[in-house]
Amino acid sequence: MRRFLPLLVFVGVGCEELTSPPSIPPLYVSAQLVVGDTVQYIFVDRPRSPEEPRGRGLDDAYVSVSDGETTYVFHPHLTRIKVLTFGDTTTKEDSVYLYVAHFSPEPLTTYHLKVIRGGDTAYGVTTTPDTFSAFLVSFDETDSSFSLIDTVFLPQDSSVLTVWLSPEGTSFYYAFVYNEDHSDSLTYYRPPRYLFISFPDSSLLPNVPDSIRAFPPFAYYQAPAFEWGNGNYVVKIWALNEDRYRWGVLDEENLKNAAGFFGAVSQVKITVPVIFQTLRP
Numbered sequence: 001m002r003r004f005l006p007l008l009v010f011v012g013v014g015c016e017e018l019t020s021p022p023s024i025p026p027l028y029v030s031a032q033l034v035v036g037d038t039v040q041y042i043f044v045d046r047p048r049s050p051e052e053p054r055g056r057g058l059d060d061a062y063v064s065v066s067d068g069e070t071t072y073v074f075h076p077h078l079t080r081i082k083v084l085t086f087g088d089t090t091t092k093e094d095s096v097y098l099y100v101a102h103f104s105p106e107p108l109t110t111y112h113l114k115v116i117r118g119g120d121t122a123y124g125v126t127t128t129p130d131t132f133s134a135f136l137v138s139f140d141e142t143d144s145s146f147s148l149i150d151t152v153f154l155p156q157d158s159s160v161l162t163v164w165l166s167p168e169g170t171s172f173y174y175a176f177v178y179n180e181d182h183s184d185s186l187t188y189y190r191p192p193r194y195l196f197i198s199f200p201d202s203s204l205l206p207n208v209p210d211s212i213r214a215f216p217p218f219a220y221y222q223a224p225a226f227e228w229g230n231g232n233y234v235v236k237i238w239a240l241n242e243d244r245y246r247w248g249v250l251d252e253e254n255l256k257n258a259a260g261f262f263g264a265v266s267q268v269k270i271t272v273p274v275i276f277q278t279l280r281p
Contacts, residue, residue, distance in 0.1 A: 026120040027058075027258040031113055032244060033065070033105040035128050035266040040065070042074050042099040044115055047259045057097040061117040065101065067109050074099035105264065107131045108169060113255075113262045124255045124262030126243045129169035134162050134237055134268045139214075152233075152274045154221045161214045162235050167266055170201050172245040174238040177217045179228040180271055195225040198249070201239075218274070226274075233274045238265040 030043040042065075045057045056078075063074040079098045105111065105128050113124035136149040139161050149160050162175075178194035195217070203210045217235045220226075226233075244263030246252040254261055 025122075025255075025257055025259050027061075027115060027117060027122050027260075029113070029115055029122055029124070029255055029258045029260040029262065031065075031124065031260070031262040033111060033126070033128060033264040035105050035107050035131060035264065037267070038102060038104050040072075040074070040101050040103065040105070042113075042115075043096065044099060044117070056095060058117060059097040061099070061115055063099040064114050066112045066114070067106065068112070072101045072103050074101040076100075107167075107266060111262075111264070115258065120257065122255055122258030124258075126254070126262045126264050127169060127241060128264040129239045129241045129266040130167035131266055132164050132167040132239060132268055134164040134235075134270060136235070136270060136272060137161055137163055139163070150272065152218055152272055154218060154226075154274060154276050154278075156277065158218050158221050159216065160218055161216055162237065162270065163212055163214045164237065164268065166201055166211050166213050167239050169241050170239040170266070171242045172198065172200055172240040172249060173213070173215070174198050174240065174248075174265075175215045175217065176234070176236040176238075177220075177225055178234055178236075179225070179231050180234045181231040182228055193225055193227070195220055195223055221276075230275050231273075232271055235270045235272065236267060238267050240265050 024047055026046065028045045028047045033040055042063055043057055044061045044063060045055055048055065059076040059078075065072050065074070076097045077100050078095050080093055080095055107128050107130045110125065110127045113126075115122040136152070137146040137160065138149055138157070139146045146163075149157065152160055175197045176194060182193075197215065199215070201213070203212055215237065240248065241264045243254050243261060244265055246254065247261035247263055253259060254263075
């Protein structure tokens, strides 16, 4: 979560003119819509300095998202999460208030966010990316041919690619790989037991159309994410819209009367059996 440094005003000597420090917005909002998910989450808090411990968030705000025809009201729920303790090798459980609504955002749709708390109202607008499909393929660069993959054998299949057509409304991608058989694989941070890669919305393959995107999820098979060994692994791709990209990569906000962001992603998940045919070092 982004936090704000405390504002310090220094009184000058002599006749220097003092300037007013920029005002701190009354709210912090972290709002990401996920196309393809049926449950949406929003976090609301006040801006905090780096010296402050992370708070549970606020549970007394009115939070809604509207597409112009339907308004979805979010309700606060005290939610158990796992938190990394820096300097330690374990995680601990904590609780935060997450505002929850049950609906699936439509692709290529503009949504309006409203957060009201006391006399303060924050606004945001974002447009969701389009949906897309992805496939695991073995690609031959010499003749641009490919074959679909339903089981991955490592290290032989380390060059297998996840490929998809770039969906409309996308600016950036996040890719995740984790073991589906171990529910804690996404919360073991030291060493990281999941793989995370970010990359721009551009073609990285030679001799293929510019609209094709690709990610080699198993090229990093010696990473800690694969130390679970044989099992079912998930390859998940997030297609970020412009607002989500600017927040996550450029640290740019897009809310009125609040710190934070309102963005959207579209996602696809592929689950595939992975079999190691040689012993990992």
